Amino acid sequence: MAQVADQAQKFVGGGILRKEDPELLTGAARFIDDMSIPGMLWVSFVRSPFAHATINSVDTSRAASMPGVRAVYSGADLADEWADGLPCAWPVTEDIKTPKHWPIAQDKARFAGDAVAVVVAETRPQALDAAETVDVDYEPLDVVVDMEAALADGATKVHDEFENNSSYVWNLDVGEVEQVFNDAAVVVKERYYHPRLIPNAIEPRGVICQPNPAQGEYTLYSATQIPHILKVTLALTLGLPEQKLRVVAPDVGGGFGSKLNVYAEEATCLALGRKLGVPLKWIETRSEGYLATIHGRDVIQDMEVAADENGKIAGVRANLLADMGAYLQLVTPGIPILGAFLYHGVYDAQAYSFTCTGVFTNKTPTDAYRGAGRPEATYAVERIMDALARRVGKDPVEIRRLNFLAPFDEAREVVTGLSFDSGNYDASLDKALDMFGYDDLRAEQQRRREAGDTKQLGIGVSTYIEMCGLAPSQVLASLRYVAGGWEAATIRCHPTGKVTVITGTSPHGQGHVTAWSQIVADELGVDFEDIEVLHGDTAISPLGMDSYGSRSLSVGGVALHYAAEKVVTKARTIAAHELEVSEEDLEYSGGTFSVKGAPDKSKTIPEIAFSAWTAHNLPEGTEPGLEETHVFDPPNFTFPSGAHLCAVEVDTETGMTNIVKYVAVDDCGKAINPTIIEGQVHGGIAQGIAEAMYEEAVYDENGVLMTSSMSNYRVPSAAELPTFEIDRTETPSTTNPLGVKGIGEAGTIASPPAVVNATIDALAPLGIDHIDMPVSPERVWAAIKNAGGSTVDARGAETTGAGSGTGSADAPGGGT
Amino acid sequence: MRRISLTVNGVKHDAMVEPRQLLVYFLREQLALTGTNVGCDTSTCGACTILVNGKSAKSCTLLAVQADGAEVTTIEGLASNGEMHPLQKAFHESHGLQCGYCTPGMIMASVDLIANNDAMSDEDIRMGLEGNLCRCTGYQNIVKSVQQAAGEMRSPAST
Missing domain, CATH: 3.30.365.10 (Aldehyde oxidase/xanthine dehydrogenase, molybdopterin binding domain)
Structure with a gap:
């Protein structure tokens, strides 16, 4: 070597x-929609407008008579095509409830957007037109949208075959958790909610199936992140000999986890190719993708830390509800588990408890979205560190330094039993504080507070860790993941x-x-x-x-x-x-x-x-x-880390927020290409800021997606985002000879708590200690009003609010 | 079907189109100019931005029949004599793209932005590209790329 x-x-x-x-x-470049095959037909899906409904009948006769239409099938018509339902490769517990997930629904539609029929026609417009004429007789059923309501006794069940809407409960307990919390001088408990997010790779999904009937072979082109996994899983789903299937990912226009799945449309196009013996193409429309492509996050966290009177942490306890949506897609149940070991962050602890309940609702399934489980963990840890700092009267930087694991360049075991590969958390924080001008900004904050400025300044700190380099195959086996790493x-x-x-x-x-x-x-x-x-x-x-x-x-x-x-x-x-x-x-x-x-x-x-x-x-x-x-096969995971600092200006009259400075110092181990790293960090931070300030998939009580298109789901443009100042420290990984750790998700993991902590810090004099993401102007304004800050009327003369510090000032339904 | 006549990247085309056909699909499917991408169905993302008579336009908001008689430039028509346009060069050198799906639209919008604005601040560029979404880059290197190209396009040496 x-x-x-x-x-x-x-x-x-x-x-x-x-x-x-x-x-x-x-x-x-050749993206999926740039490709065509002579004689190719077009596929379009008919989707349920109801979040929960019995499918009484599907009348395809009118659609079948439309110009150019070659075939129309209901879920029942295609029932014999499947050797099995769509796969879930991560049944996280022995007793997990995994519903059958047919590519085209056969008995019931379980979320708005569930495919109920499919049309094959000669052109794209003909397929779309004909899909509109398929007559489905639905009988709408009661809907469960909210996770806590879904778990209540007597709640409507998403899947009749199960006793309730709990898919699984996954638990990890280490040390004397109860005792540590009972004995602690300080216990801080908070509740956080991660908005449901829509990944929005700018290229929509798409599939081309090219059968070769003479040889019984099939080539499936898909805008996917996982051609190899698709080949294995689709062979199983269709009962197709794997050696006869070739899967190709052409140029793919972004993924962020949304193309890390085995989708109904991929399975259906392959089945139709087998049935009809002709090439077929399906290209998702953006609004269709908002319903049919997986969503991310949608997690409620009850987060607790136990500490001594100085703020030195002894124990951590996290209890999650994670929204699975209506079905378990490829790794849906495992997403919260990717964060399960990280709820102590870069801090030392002796006792640790993590529990997650996976919940079925009548919504689009969730699955991996950039960060997948680690943004959730990091957000809870970094938010509660600030809450702890407030409780014990320490600066957010000081509380972190007090609890940091000391620098180590050989792998060391931490409370969860994981072995962190290497880490130097002080080094990245020192560098970040220096670049940020931390002391000067704190002085400016103080000046504005004393002056009763209508534009208050807040500073947010996030010293994150993540876990990547998936993964040692034996560890995956112990976590009940079906494949290797x-x-x-x-x-x-x-x-x-x-x-x-x-x-x-x-x-x-x-x-x-x-x-x-x-x-x-x-x-x-x-x-x-x-x-x-x-x-x-x-x-x-x-x-x-x-x-x-x-x-x-x-x-x-x-x-x-x-x-x-x-x-x-x-x-x-x-x-x-x-x-x-x-x-x-x-x-x-x-x-x-x-x-x-x-x-x-x-x-x-x-x-x-x-x-x-x-x-x-x-x-x-x-x-x-x-x-x-x-x-x-890696012997261990890798553990990138770093420090992100954010300064937010909040207009206390309008609730408008503005990031005035953002500094990131990331440690991804050895760098192969610093320019590519820089790009990954920029994009990651942008997606994290999007989660923190702009984006949320909002459903109404009937399970209808209100943010149903790109025009009302706020993917930020260049105009909404600041310039980032970034740098790196290099602590080589001990997991591999290149010393590399990974950087693709770091920005998305680190940035949401930096932004939210900064926003709350700006409003701390008003007694505000919590606002849920996205911290939209509406929510910030509502928080100020609810805190009795009334700075709107006082024109800045009054900047001390009720000061109760009792927390949640959430404005439901905000975010757009 | 309606007959239209237009010039695309310097080549004259006569074609029969359905009245409802969008310009972007005419370019992509009838002329096989697939560099212009489609990223949404609400005219939000800007991936389909092209130049129509020298002005940037989202080609998903125009019908092909509306382009009758027009002079259209797509990403395929930007390089000349095998030399990349200063914007294409700058996006490469400043790492202004990752997956590249939004890139053709982003570059075509930037051509118009630079042509119609004198010295621009980073903020001006950010506002000017508000109609073009990118999910990969966080925009910072896009702004840098446009600044670099604007400098090169305005310097006397580049004429």
Whole structure:
């Protein structure tokens, strides 16, 4: 390993410009909707307008007679197509209730948007037109929208076959939790709600199924993050021989978890391809996606900490209700569990309790959305740290430093039993405070408070940790996840000196082609431009676990490193043979083997690749060719961390909030490409600010999605977002030889509490200590009014409100 | 069906279109210019932004018949003689794109923005691109890219 890792590095660590860009910049990229196949038909879905209804009958006759229509099917018509329902790969407890989830509903619609019929026509407009004419006789049923109402005795059941709407209860208890809380000088308890979010990758989903009836083969093109997982799961769902199925992810326009699923539309297009023997295409409309693509978050947290009178934490207790929606999609129940081990954050604790109840409601299923479980955990931890600081009269920075785990560069076990790979939480906080000008901003805050300024200033701190690099397969087994967590990479050295890299990761904007080229260029000493990276096609890269959970570099990139090491090992044997020396007499650096003491006697990797191809003079027992594959199963997770600081100005007359400064110092271990990291951090923070200030999927009491299109769900534009000042610290991971941790979700995880803590800090003089996300102007204004601040009338003369500090000042239904 | 005649990226086209056909689908499906993307159905996201007679327009808000007689430029028509347009170059150099789906629309909107505004602050650019959504970049490097391109397009050397 050392021989590769220690060599002079040219590309790794540099802000190399992306190879992916030219085709994306010129319109030459091939997204799913850019593709067509001669003779291709179009698919459109009929969706229930009711959140809960019995399907009495589906009359397809009028639709079938519409121009261009080739076929119309109800759920019952397609019932024989399925060997099983859509998969849930993470049944988190032994007794979890997992409902059958047919791609097209057969008896009942269980959320508004549940597909109830499907139309196949010659053109896109014909399919859409015909779908409007399918006559479904619904009998509307009572609806459960709210999680607590869903769990109440006698509540309407989403699934009749279960005794109630609780899907599972998952629990982790460590230490003497009850005793620690009973004995504690200070106990702080708060309730937080994470709004339901709509992921909004700018490219909608889409599918093309191309059957080859003569061979019984199928190629499924899908705007997906997970072509490999799709191949396995769809083969099972359709009872299709897996060796006959190829899944391709073309250029994919963002995912954020929303394309990390096995969707009804993918299964249905494949089934229709099998039934009709012709190519078919479906492209989601945005408003359709708001109903039919998974949502994220929607979690209620009762969060408690026990501490001594100085604010030193002894115990943590979290109790969650997590909204599953109407069905369990691919990893729906597991999302809260991805945060289950992180409710003590970067702080020391002796006792720990986490419980999560998964709840069925008549809403779109939830699943992974950028951060997946860790934003929820981080928000609860970082919000309650500020509450604890207020309780014991300490500055938010001081309370964090008091409780930080001390710096460590070897893996250390923490209260949950997990082993954090490495961490230096003071280092990132120090740097962030310096960049932020923390003391100056606190002084400015004090000045405004004393002056009774109508524009108050608040400062929010978030010193987060996350857990990625999914994952050691044995740990996944213990968590009852069905698949493994390994990743694969192949390096093929061509006789002409060029290199093909085949990766099992499936990028959709992250820049793997560039980063993977950097790793291989350095390790094999080949030209960056001479490396081709192939991905996202199960026929080309048969082994893969795909891209999600910030895993691609820390698992897939590491697999690539090990594959390079194998290439070097084989090349060394050949080089020694050709140079007529022993392998120990060779030094390897920058792609060249040279004889110790005789550096003019040398061989490069491309030279050896040619020798390996001709096979004219190979050592005994050496196979021709220079191509190696490695499958890496990580021994541990990785734990990126960092410090985000936010200053928010709140207009106490109007409730308008404005981020005036945002500083982020992230520690993702060693950097492969700082420019790509910077982009990931920017985008992550933007999505976190979106959650904190703008976005929420709102349902009415009938289960109808009120924020039903992009025009009334507030994805922020450039005009709503500030400029971020960012930097990094580097604490190498001990989990892998590259020392990398992952950065894809960090910004989304860290930023919501920084923003909300800042907003609340601005309003602290009014006695306000809680506002739910999104902290929209309406909610902030309502909080000020409810606190009796009445600064609206007093024109700033009165900035001390009721000061009761009793908390929740939520304005229901806000957020737009 | 209606007959229309228009120039797209310098090439004249005569075509028969359904009166209800949106311009974006005419470009994508009849002319196979798939660089212009569709990201929503409410004219919100701006992924479909093109230039119509030199002004930026969301091509999902126009019917193909409304473009009869117009001069249209799409992302495919921006590079000249194999050289990327300064905006395309700047988006590459300043890492102004990740998944790239919003990028063609973002760049076409920026062409108009730069052409119609003198020296712009970052805030001006942010306001000017309000109609174009990006979910990957957090916009910071997009603003940087537009600043870089604006500087290059206005400097005398670039003429």
